[in-house]
Amino acid sequence: MKISELRREYHSRICSEVVRIRKDKEKGDYPNSADSGNKSSINIAWGLFNRLACTPNYERVSEQTAGGLFEKITKDFIENAFTLLYHLRPGKWHYTTKQTAISHFVQYEHLSYLRAIIQKDKDLSSILGGDYIVKPDIVITRAPVSDEEINSKGEVVSRQDNSAILNPLREYNHKKIHPILHASISCKWTIRSDRSQNTRTEALNLIRHRKGHLPHIVAVIGEPLPTRIATLALGTGDLDCVYHFALDELKEAIIEIDNQDQLDMLLRMIEGKRLRDISDLPFDLAT
DSSP states (O other): OOHHHHHHHHHHHHHHHTOOEEOOTTTOOEETTSOTTOHHHHHHHHHHHHHTTOOOOOOOOOHHHHHHHHHHHHHHHHHHHHHHTTTTSOSOEEEEOSOOOGGGSGGGTHHHHHHHHHHHOHHHHHHHOSTTSOOOSEEEEEOOBOHHHHTBTBOOOOTTSOTTOSOSSBGGGOSSOOOEEEEEEEEESSOOHHHHHHHHHHHHHHHHTOSSSOOEEEEEEOOOOHHHHHHHHSSSSSOSEEEETTHHHHHHHHHHHTOHHHHHHHHHHHHTTSEEEGGGHHHHHTO
16 A cells, blocks of 8 residues: 555545534634634635545534544554555554653653652652653654564574673663653644644653653644644754645645745745655654
């Protein structure tokens, strides 16, 4: 199966499970990814709706439910697409939306010890708080590998010597096996200023508190308005990149309504390598 086919299936599921039409007596109906107080947001959201061939569904779905469904569907797409690239990035991969605390992963397992100490000391708790324990929306982890797998094409390691005994990839080196965090993915069906700041804060915590290599830190969004996307995508140093669930369709929708300001912002993010399509994400995860 091609990535483009998985992308179409992904959009079909989002249309049927996430997208809903909301009614407004004054402003008219609008898709639930739009900001009802912003005309451009509504027009672009309708453009996306039409290009993805969504069917109008007026059944009420809360923002929290829509967000949870968007996470689950996005996780399924990433898992299926990344599996197609297994020959480029082999390993025992696991994908989940259970919002597991990062202290369960090898780069951050020391945070469990830190949290236990802080919980016993009220003064320390008031100083440090607990915001460093991030729970990503989607995580991709890799299991450490056995010596048998490492030596499958010839002897590379031996338990009779002291070589390669500190790295986390080798299962033999773990007293207690912790998976390796490969990617932390934030999922946002819509973006408001507070949500973008939360995503950045989580990313900075992942960067600052790691012991070992940094996992991929990305965001997947459904937000229709480029100026809102920019609050998350512009700048460097925290997120690797932001991925829109339907970037090509978003660009076409903005061109159709002839909103030059929004188009300029969109092109700025794309050309600046800060915004990509969801179909690019599996390949970036394979690097």
